[in-house]
Amino acid sequence: AAMELPPSHYSVTRAAALAAGYVCHRLGGPGHGLALRAVRHARRQDIDGVGRKYYLELVLEDIMDNDRTVNCTAEVLYHLGNKNIAPDVQFTIEGELKNTDEADNIFYNRVKSLEKELVAENIPDSHGNVSPEMQPIQLLAWVASGYVIWQNSTENTKFQLAQIKHVKQVKRSDEYLEFDYKILLHEIVSQDIIPWQMTVLWHPQHGVQVTRDSRQPKHASE
Amino acid sequence: LQLDFWLAPRGPGYPVDVRVPFLSLQSFKAHLEANGISYSIMIEDVQALVDNEQTELLRSSHQLPLSTNTFNYATYHTLDEIYTFMDLLVAENPNLVSKVEIGRSTENRPLYVLKFSKGGTNRPAVWIDTGIHSREWVTQASGVWFAKKIVVDHENDEGLASILDQMDIFLEIVTNPDGFVFTQTQNRMWRKTRSKQSGSVCIGVDPNRNWDAGFGGPGASRNPCSETYHGPYANSEPEVKAIVDFVKNHGNIKAFISIHSYSQLLLYPYGYTRTPVPDQKELHQISEKAVTALSSLYGTNYKYGSIITTIYQASGSTIDWTYNQGIKYSFTFELRDTGRYGFLLPAKQIVPTAQETWLALKTIMLYTRDHLY
Numbered sequence: 001a002a003m004e005l006p007p008s009h010y011s012v013t014r015a016a017a018l019a020a021g022y023v024c025h026r027l028g029g030p031g032h033g034l035a036l037r038a039v040r041h042a043r044r045q046d047i048d049g050v051g052r053k054y055y056l057e058l059v060l061e062d063i064m065d066n067d068r069t070v071n072c073t074a075e076v077l078y079h080l081g082n083k084n085i086a087p088d089v090q091f092t093i094e095g096e097l098k099n100t101d102e103a104d105n106i107f108y109n110r111v112k113s114l115e116k117e118l119v120a121e122n123i124p125d126s127h128g129n130v131s132p133e134m135q136p137i138q139l140l141a142w143v144a145s146g147y148v149i150w151q152n153s154t155e156n157t158k159f160q161l162a163q164i165k166h167v168k169q170v171k172r173s174d175e176y177l178e179f180d181y182k183i184l185l186h187e188i189v190s191q192d193i194i195p196w197q198m199t200v201l202w203h204p205q206h207g208v209q210v211t212r213d214s215r216q217p218k219h220a221s222e
Numbered sequence: 223l224q225l226d227f228w229l230a231p232r233g234p235g236y237p238v239d240v241r242v243p244f245l246s247l248q249s250f251k252a253h254l255e256a257n258g259i260s261y262s263i264m265i266e267d268v269q270a271l272v273d274n275e276q277t278e279l280l281r282s283s284h285q286l287p288l289s290t291n292t293f294n295y296a297t298y299h300t301l302d303e304i305y306t307f308m309d310l311l312v313a314e315n316p317n318l319v320s321k322v323e324i325g326r327s328t329e330n331r332p333l334y335v336l337k338f339s340k341g342g343t344n345r346p347a348v349w350i351d352t353g354i355h356s357r358e359w360v361t362q363a364s365g366v367w368f369a370k371k372i373v374v375d376h377e378n379d380e381g382l383a384s385i386l387d388q389m390d391i392f393l394e395i396v397t398n399p400d401g402f403v404f405t406q407t408q409n410r411m412w413r414k415t416r417s418k419q420s421g422s423v424c425i426g427v428d429p430n431r432n433w434d435a436g437f438g439g440p441g442a443s444r445n446p447c448s449e450t451y452h453g454p455y456a457n458s459e460p461e462v463k464a465i466v467d468f469v470k471n472h473g474n475i476k477a478f479i480s481i482h483s484y485s486q487l488l489l490y491p492y493g494y495t496r497t498p499v500p501d502q503k504e505l506h507q508i509s510e511k512a513v514t515a516l517s518s519l520y521g522t523n524y525k526y527g528s529i530i531t532t533i534y535q536a537s538g539s540t541i542d543w544t545y546n547q548g549i550k551y552s553f554t555f556e557l558r559d560t561g562r563y564g565f566l567l568p569a570k571q572i573v574p575t576a577q578e579t580w581l582a583l584k585t586i587m588l589y590t591r592d593h594l595y
Contacts, residue, residue: 006527007525008525008526008527008531008532009527009531009532010531010532010533010534013525017561035560035561035562036560036561037523038523063562124563124566124568125566126298126359126405126406126410126566127297127298127566127568127569128563128566128567128568128569128571129568129569160561160564161561161564162411162564162565162566163410163411163566184411186411186561186564186565188485188533188534189534190443190448190449190450191413191428191449191450192448192449193411193449
């Protein structure tokens with residue numbers, strides 16, 4: 001039987017963050033992203049021999065316009081035993097997401113027509129600034145990090161994207177845009193800042209894909 | 223001669239301005255005198271002027287504040303600017319504010335606490351600290367704002383005036399100055415102190431795991447390279463020891479609030495054990511009121527509860543120790559946001575964050591005043 005949990009309990013907030021990251025990665029792009037606004041309701045159930053399942057009712061907000069929210073029901077299953085399998089996430093969205101085709105195409109064409117590959121660092125900067133031209137780059141990283149977060153989460157972790165240290169466009173002969181990101185993830189339970197590399201592919205009609213990602217070594221002097 | 227003409231020769235009768243390299247000065251002067259050409263020196267040393275301008279340029283982008291009224295609260299500041307701000311605040315309000323040095327950091331920086339008092343001797347007091355984790359920049363920035371707010375409101379705001387009629391407020395704005403400077407010069411994501419750890423290349427202790435409450439137990443790390451390293455022993459960090467000594471010597475602190483970011487949470491003890499504190503119910507109720515007050519301003523959503531049930535197990539944390547010392551109203555805040563910007567909160571959110579948090583702080587202080595023990 002499923003046990004109800006207070007939305008403020010840490011196990012709920014961890015599962016909710018994971019679910020939100022997964023949903024955002026599936027639905028997001030450089031012009032639209034979702035973030036967790038609130039947890040309405042939470043239940044948990046232990047399934048013998050399988051793992052632990054969370055049933056969540058979430059409110060997600062549109063990052064570009066926080067007055068827009070959608071309701072989301074999500075189920076997160078953390079597998080028993082093998083911690084190398086990513087949790088299963090299922091979700092449904094109620095409500096409409098903003099159509100950002102125009103902004104997406106503008107960004108797509110802008111980058112495609114650059115003579116030199118796009119390169120940038122420290123987004124946001126120390127003071128939290130993100131220039132308007134870099135907003136889509138930042139949002140794309142936010143969306144892509146949802147994938148990395150999903151793949152690496154357990155019941156004992158809660159990840160957030162802390163900063164983009166470096167991003168470089170990789171020119172492709174096909175229609176996709178490719179970016180090589182070096183990001184910092186903040187893991188709240190250990191309070192670690194973890195450098196991570198991710199290769200991100202995007203096309204307005206094909207969504208966001210992380211084709212390669214790996215944890216990077218940290219420098220002892222830092 | 224490598225002459226550099228700043229006003230080029232036009233013809234006889236017209237003046238000429240020329241910069242002369244040092245090594246050519248002798249021969250150039252000799253040449254002018256030999257030809258009966260009069261001259262005057264407009265600038266003795268161009269390099270000195272250039273150097274001066276450089277310094278001015280550097281200083282004006284980080285101009286030390288001249289008054290707390292012209293201070294920019296909506297931007298992040300350096301340690302020097304914040305320390306200057308404190309001195310200005312004291313100078314402008316000597317009857318209300320004083321500065322106390324409670325100790326020195328590992329790198330020998332002074333640890334300053336501002337005391338707000340309308341008089342009396344050793345009145346019951348509220349303690350507020352910000353910046354114990356150096357990368358949590360919105361907290362130091364909010365601390366600066368709180369300091370000014372207390373001064374601005376101490377007479378005309380009924381609630382604050384009545385609080386100060388009976389209690390003193392102590393505010394430590396930069397609780398971890400070494401870490402703070404490090405976040406500005408080397409690594410924006412630095413959290414801990416900067417003490418050297420024997421037997422390791424790694425530096426620093428988590429000042430929020432270094433207190434003597436469940437010290438060394440689960441919820442902290444014994445690895446010096448970890449962000450939650452508890453240190454070689456409780457109170458090993460001078461930044462922590464200074465507060466411990468202050469609290470013990472004062473003996474009359476009734477509320478203790480330690481401010482962090484991010485996550486939008488209001489937390490009460492314990493972090494080191496699942497056993498609820500005896501005053502759980504009361505602390506939970508106060509939290510509810512405080513969070514309601516906070517949300518009333520901009521609708522910012524906070525959750526609240528004990529540390530261990532709301533975020534994680536944490537041993538050796540500040541408010542576990544202060545609670546066990548008998549300071550019943552011990553709270554920790556985690557300010558904005560919930561992860562969108564995290565530690566890198568845009569400066570334009572500083573003031574709204576400080577404003578809403580202040581409402582929660584006032585709620586706690588008013589409650590304390592009404593329930594002195």
